[in-house]
Amino acid sequence: MQKYSKQTRVLLAVDCIIFGFDGDELKILLIKRAFNPEKGNWSLMGGFVQTDESVDQAANRILKDLTGIEGVYLEQLYTFGDPHRDPTERTASVCHFALVDLNKYEAQLSNDYHAEWFPLKRFPKLIFDHNDMVEMAKKRIRYKAAFHPILFELLPDKFTLPQLQNLYESVYNTTIDKRNFSKRVLATGLLIKLTEKDKTGSKRGAFFYRLNTQNYYAKFQAFLNFIPNPDTLRY
Amino acid sequence: MQKYSKQTRVLLAVDCIIFGFDGDELKILLIKRAFNPEKGNWSLMGGFVQTDESVDQAANRILKDLTGIEGVYLEQLYTFGDPHRDPTERTASVCHFALVDLNKYEAQLSNDYHAEWFPLKRFPKLIFDHNDMVEMAKKRIRYKAAFHPILFELLPDKFTLPQLQNLYESVYNTTIDKRNFSKRVLATGLLIKLTEKDKTGSKRGAFFYRLNTQNYYAKFQAFLNFIPNPDTLRY
DNA sequence: AAAATAATTGTATGATAAACACTAAATATG
DNA sequence: CATATTTAGTGTTTATCATACAATTATTTT
Structure with a gap:
């Protein structure tokens, strides 16, 4: 041709x-x-x-x-x-x-x-x-x-809530209330609590969670809005 | 080189x-x-x-x-x-x-x-x-x-609320309550009501609005969420 | 045994979204 | 000219969601 x-x-x-x-x-x-x-x-x-x-x-x-x-x-x-x-x-x-x-x-x-x-x-x-x-x-x-759970891709298979919160706080350069964070994140149904604890970060240790991969793909499009002030964001 | x-x-x-x-x-x-x-x-x-x-x-x-x-x-x-x-x-x-x-x-x-x-x-x-x-x-x-007021780019400089609502309903293939629609759209501060009416579409006629361009650029990043069911949307 | 450290949990309040129906304005018609 | 027709315009109530806020628990260290 x-x-x-x-x-x-x-x-x-x-x-x-x-x-x-x-x-x-x-x-x-x-x-x-x-x-x-x-x-x-x-x-x-x-x-x-x-x-x-x-x-x-x-x-x-x-x-x-x-x-x-x-x-x-x-x-x-x-x-x-x-x-x-x-x-x-x-x-x-x-x-x-x-x-x-x-x-x-x-x-x-x-x-x-x-x-x-x-x-x-x-x-x-x-x-x-x-x-x-x-x-x-x-x-x-x-x-x-802010709208899709892509940040989980940055974490290991097993991670703790404090780790996850650190990640969000770091990406958005802000601080989030622990209670509100865990409430919202757990309400998504994307996390499965494991019996094992991560003892490296603290004396008490924090429970590990893993992604519910089924729900992850199903809910990928509709997640959360963690942006404290969306006005400052640009696409 | x-x-x-x-x-x-x-x-x-x-x-x-x-x-x-x-x-x-x-x-x-x-x-x-x-x-x-x-x-x-x-x-x-x-x-x-x-x-x-x-x-x-x-x-x-x-x-x-x-x-x-x-x-x-x-x-x-x-x-x-x-x-x-x-x-x-x-x-x-x-x-x-x-x-x-x-x-x-x-x-x-x-x-x-x-x-x-x-x-x-x-x-x-x-x-x-x-x-x-x-x-x-x-x-x-x-x-x-769903998050940015880009649809105004599809309308003429002067448009009515029913026209705007038609546009959103057409893009999302859904119906939106008139009262809730006008409340939300007007609350953004993006619209300026004109004294003139559009009489082509109805007997009563609908007031024309135009974009507040200053606010349009200022608020472009943070607008509304009109998606009825965000789960069904894909990026 | 006490102190230190970080994890975990609940409630009250305010803001926003959603559901819902009648009145008003103008023209068309008999 | 009165009535019918058509579409525009508007408020309130309720439910849901976001935010603000602090005490207790588990474990290790001293």
């Missing part, structure tokens, strides 16, 4: 903002770029879409190749298409974000992949427009987590 | 779902494709991103060139990147959606551009993956309009 003549072809890249939670604050995973231009500078995980793969497949492959991470929450965020965003050659980047259990991958990541976790509140200047990408991802995760 | 060798270059397209409201139901604007493949079949408004323009600029240009429409609400939706979505040649499409005042453009569109409005509930089969795009746009507009 005849091709579309006279049209410019461009490189198609995928970049990923990988979020993790260390129990205290949100972090993102960065890597030192291995090739020119900007070799040695901090960058998001990224790569080019290959001939035979879809954009989604490319995102998953890049995540796996560069970090070993697979099977995690991954969502398309936005396509950045300024003609000069990469000075080398015109490249459009389909930006994604991922949510992972940081503790599960910590050692593997620094040893095998030389990737590093940085606090979302203070991380180095990134190449190209990657700082804009992080900014947008940060807004999106706050927006989406 | 050296180029990235060994990487595949692809065509980068932009497609637009253009939504309009005729007072009764939601419609989308379609065009008969002017070139092969699929020449003569119904298609979304689309075109290729040019060398010197960003993706956003391309979306605006395509909208203007193919419909004459400019200065309307336009938002990036999703990038479709299946390697075989266009059989001719690999093409990624950054899909957008636009919201326009249908009555403002109706004549101009059919005469000058041979574009046609189709009800969102029954429109022809489209080329490639354009049907998937429309499906996603439909979900997105419902999702977003």
Whole structure:
């Protein structure tokens, strides 16, 4: 079949903002770029879409190749298409974000992949427009987590209510009343209380919970609104 | 500067779902494709991103060139990147959606551009993956309009409360109590009542309102939730 | 045994959403 | 000109949900 003549072809890249939670604050995973231009500078995980793969497949492959991470929450965020965003050659980047259990991958990541976790509140200047990408991802995760239970993706399979509350407080940079938090969270029917306790965080120990995965998928679309002041949020 | 060798270059397209409201139901604007493949079949408004323009600029240009429409609400939706979505040649499409005042453009569109409005509930089969795009746009507009006052973009500058309610009822395929609707909508402070009445729709006539644009931008992020049953919605 | 630490739990109040039906204004009709 | 017709406009009550707020329990450490 005849091709579309006279049209410019461009490189198609995928970049990923990988979020993790260390129990205290949100972090993102960065890597030192291995090739020119900007070799040695901090960058998001990224790569080019290959001939035979879809954009989604490319995102998953890049995540796996560069970090070993697979099977995690991954969502398309936005396509950045300024003609000069990469000075080398015109490249459009389909930006994604991922949510992972940081503790599960910590050692593997620094040893095998030389990737590093940085606090979302203070991380180095990134190449190209990657700082804009992080900014947008940060807004999106706050927006989406206000209505959908995506933050569970950042926790281990077993977690405690104080841990969960820490996560919400950290994402929204606020404090939430313990009693109201547990009431609302338990009312969703998304949590199953286990008999086991986590004794690492306190003397008394806090009960572990796990996700009711059935309800998780069923209720994914309708969750909670934990935003203290939605007016300050932007999509 | 050296180029990235060994990487595949692809065509980068932009497609637009253009939504309009005729007072009764939601419609989308379609065009008969002017070139092969699929020449003569119904298609979304689309075109290729040019060398010197960003993706956003391309979306605006395509909208203007193919419909004459400019200065309307336009938002990036999703990038479709299946390697075989266009059989001719690999093409990624950054899909957008636009919201326009249908009555403002109706004549101009059919005469000058041979574009046609189709009800969102029954429109022809489209080329490639354009049907998937429309499906996603439909979900997105419902999702977003539940929290942000974007539907005003579909109405003329002056509109009545019954018109506005019709629009919401049509988008969510539901019925809303008049009293509760007007209470909530007026409580937002987004509407300014005019002295003039619209007499075309009824004997008594309904007062016109216009947007308080200051408040519109200020409160864009925090609006209302008109979804009758959010569980049924998907992002 | 007492102190320290963090987890767990309930109630009262205010705000918001939902249910519900009649009156008012204007035109059309006999 | 009186009456009928049509759609616009408006208030109250009730139920639900969000918020504010503090004492007790379990366990470990001293």
